[in-house]
Amino acid sequence: xxxxxxxxxxxxxxxxxxxxxxxxxxxxxxxxxxADPRQEAKAQALMExxxxxxxxxxxxxxxxxxxxxxxxxxxxxxxxAGEDPEAIRQWLIERYGDYVSYTPQVKPITWPLxxxxxxxxxxxxxxxxxxxxxxxxx
Amino acid sequence: MSEASAPTSKRPGLAVWLPLGLFAGFLALVxxxxxxxxxxxxxxxxxxxxxxxxxxxxxxxxxxxxATKVFEQGGxxxxxxxxxxxxxxxxxxxxxxxxxxxxxxxxxxxxxxxxKEDVARFLGQYGxxxxxxxxxxxxxxxxxxxxxGVPETFVVDGKGIIRYQHIGDIRPEDxxxxxxxxxxxxGGGE
Numbered sequence: 001x002x003x004x005x006x007x008x009x010x011x012x013x014x015x016x017x018x019x020x021x022x023x024x025x026x027x028x029x030x031x032x033x034x035a036d037p038r039q040e041a042k043a044q045a046l047m048e049x050x051x052x053x054x055x056x057x058x059x060x061x062x063x064x065x066x067x068x069x070x071x072x073x074x075x076x077x078x079x080x081a082g083e084d085p086e087a088i089r090q091w092l093i094e095r096y097g098d099y100v101s102y103t104p105q106v107k108p109i110t111w112p113l114x115x116x117x118x119x120x121x122x123x124x125x126x127x128x129x130x131x132x133x134x135x136x137x138x
Numbered sequence: 139m140s141e142a143s144a145p146t147s148k149r150p151g152l153a154v155w156l157p158l159g160l161f162a163g164f165l166a167l168v169x170x171x172x173x174x175x176x177x178x179x180x181x182x183x184x185x186x187x188x189x190x191x192x193x194x195x196x197x198x199x200x201x202x203x204x205a206t207k208v209f210e211q212g213g214x215x216x217x218x219x220x221x222x223x224x225x226x227x228x229x230x231x232x233x234x235x236x237x238x239x240x241x242x243x244x245x246x247x248x249x250x251x252x253x254k255e256d257v258a259r260f261l262g263q264y265g266x267x268x269x270x271x272x273x274x275x276x277x278x279x280x281x282x283x284x285x286x287g288v289p290e291t292f293v294v295d296g297k298g299i300i301r302y303q304h305i306g307d308i309r310p311e312d313x314x315x316x317x318x319x320x321x322x323x324x325g326g327g328e
Binding site for chain 2: 021022023024027053054056066067070071073074092093094095096097099100
């Protein structure tokens with residue numbers, strides 16, 4: 001019985017997980033911060049607002065997917081080269097659409113998003129105005 | 139408030155149904171989301187645009203590397219296949235790539251985050267339909283063309299313009315579509 005169990009265990013030890021992940025080490029700047037803390041802060045702020053395309057509910061700052069690592073490498077090396085974070089965001093949007101950015105872009109389709117708070121404020125002001133007037137009259 | 143409550147006191151019937159109506163609407167939304175889930179594929183926004191400039195070293199000793207200029211020589215439309223030896227669907231689509239290659243379609247590959255020995259093993263096992271294979275260790279070309287995974291296949295016309303993107307493995311039933319897109323790209327029309 002014990003021998004059988006051991007044999008079974010040995011079988012499990014022999015199995016390998018299906019290789020669905022690459023064998024390369026992560027990109028140089030996937031997990032390494034930039035030497036300049038100000039540049040790193042810029043990169044970090046940008047990476048937190050970019051969507052990982054593999055694990056679509058995570059930012060590339062949060063994801064351990066190799067592709068997110070490559071995207072972080074791309075962001076950090078470009079920032080180190082002096083590129084503006086918004087230019088990098090635009091570069092990615094040109095390739096993947098607005099979906100890649102968690103920060104909504106101001107364009108006709110997103111106007112309601114930015115207009116809604118103003119509309120609600122105006123509505124609130126309008127309603128309150130009625131109340132104040134009434135209480136003054138009373 | 140007195141004006142608002144006046145109509146409800148007159149006709150209570152309608153207001154009573156409002157929460158149920160809202161709930162039914164919510165339920166309908168849930169079912170729409172369940173049965174018609176949003177498309178999670180991220181298609182490239184780079185279709186219709188020229189391939190960005192790149193020059194990749196060879197991913198295998200059997201084939202040369204891959205540079206943008208290959209696509210700009212004014213020849214036939216070519217396929218740009220983004221793959222990796224570690225990607226299971228890439229192995230699944232290899233017979234379809236072989237069929238396309240046999241029909242005279244020129245296919246160039248970009249191997250994503252791959253080691254030379256793994257690429258060689260993959261090609262040995264599943265065949266090598268590629269004219270050139272570039273080694274993209276940092277997914278730079280993948281990001282530059284708006285590809286978000288492996289495998290993906292791009293139809294690139296003779297001027298180096300990306301004409302079509304196929305996301306995921308090419309299944310046997312997709313082969314005619316790919317051939318049609320290649321013919322459209324050769325025609326130069328939309």
